[in-house]
Amino acid sequence: MSVVREEFGPTLPELLAPRVRRMSPAARVGAGALALAVVVVLAWLVLRPAPGQGGIVVRKPIGFNLVTTAGVERVAPRNGEILRLRATTGGPQTLTVRRLAIPSYHGDATAELTFMASGLIDEMQAHVPGFVLRSEGRARINTSPGYQIVYQVQIGTHTGYGRRTLLLPDPGIEAHPRVAADIDVRSARSPAIPNVDAVGNNGVLKTPLRSFRFGTARP
Numbered sequence: 432m433s434v435v436r437e438e439f440g441p442t443l444p445e446l447l448a449p450r451v452r453r454m455s456p457a458a459r460v461g462a463g464a465l466a467l468a469v470v471v472v473l474a475w476l477v478l479r480p481a482p483g484q485g486g487i488v489v490r491k492p493i494g495f496n497l498v499t500t501a502g503v504e505r506v507a508p509r510n511g512e513i514l515r516l517r518a519t520t521g522g523p524q525t526l527t528v529r530r531l532a533i534p535s536y537h538g539d540a541t542a543e544l545t546f547m548a549s550g551l552i553d554e555m556q557a558h559v560p561g562f563v564l565r566s567e568g569r570a571r572i573n574t575s576p577g578y579q580i581v582y583q584v585q586i587g588t589h590t591g592y593g594r595r596t597l598l599l600p601d602p603g604i605e606a607h608p609r610v611a612a613d614i615d616v617r618s619a620r621s622p623a624i625p626n627v628d629a630v631g632n633n634g635v636l637k638t639p640l641r642s643f644r645f646g647t648a649r650p
Contacts, residue, residue, distance in 0.1 A: 484638075488647050489514055492530045493610055496649060498642035502635040518635050522619035523586050526636045531597060531613040540608055541569060544578040544597045551595070552580060561585025565592075565627045572643050574601045577611065581627055589619035594631040600645045616640055 487505060488496045492513065499505070502520045509515060511529050518524035536543040548567060555562050563583040570579035577598035584591045598612045599605075616631045618624040623634040631640045 486649065487514070487639075489528070490647055493612060493645070494647050495528070495612060495643060495645050496647055497639045497644070500635060500638045503639060516636065516639055518618075520635065521623060522589060522621045523591070524616075524618040524624075524634060524636050526614065526616045526639050529613040529615075531611040533609050533611055535609075540599050541576050541578060544599070544611065545569075548578050548580055548597065551597075555580075555582065555595075559584055561590070570596050570598075572596065572598055572641065575599055575643075575645060576602070581630070583627060584617060586617060586619045591617055591619040592624060592627040592630040593617040594640075596631075596640075598643070612643070612645070614640065614643060 484498060484500050486496060486498055488494075499516065502518055503516050504519050506515050506517050508527070512527045513530060514526075514528040516526040531547075533540065533543060533547070552564055552567070556564075559582075561584050564580070565583055566581045567579065570577045575598050577596050579597070580593075580595040582593045582595070584593045593615060595613070595615045598614060600608050616636050618630045618634055618636065620626075621634075624630055631637065
């Protein structure tokens with residue numbers, strides 16, 4: 432019994448079924464292969480990466496992956512960094528990832544990051560040129576919870592903004608993590624990054640930040 436209302440006529444399978452039954456076995460195999468090829472091509476068109484898009488996989492000391500786009504290049508990490516990305520267009524912009532060890536704690540891991548952030552803010556005030564704390568609070572990237580520090584900074588001769596996210600593995604992966612990813616995005620002020628709220632949410636580093644996932648495989 433067809434689920435299509437009578438006024439709309441027969442469905443495509445109903446129209447094709449008699450013709451398929453009249454086909455030889457070899458012709459049926461050929462038609463099936465053609466249909467499968469069409470499905471594969473359509474899936475590739477939908478899922479293929481955008482022009483200039485590529486993936487980065489880091490396996491240790493913590494495993495994670497992310498997506499980059501045109502205008503972003505991977506450069507040599509500096510002291511303590513696992514990964515460093517740099518914008519090749521516009522003003523100075525960088526994204527760095529470090530491993531952050533979490534001391535022994537009880538209770539919620541995100542709450543522990545809140546306490547750790549206080550010490551990191553003091554450290555940044557002492558060592559980061561032009562540091563001004565603008566906001567802080569809980570954050571999330573995809574399914575991973577964390578805590579973020581949003582700040583103003585001096586980048587060379589430019590006023591800039593930063594978003595430092597302390598990110599925990601998905602609770603479904605690890606219930607009581609002792610290691611987090613310390614992701615820091617810094618961008619000089621520009622038309623794309625006009626204020627502190629835009630850093631990490633606009634510009635070429637938005638995709639690498641927002642695509643960050645723990646593990647070495649994309650979902």
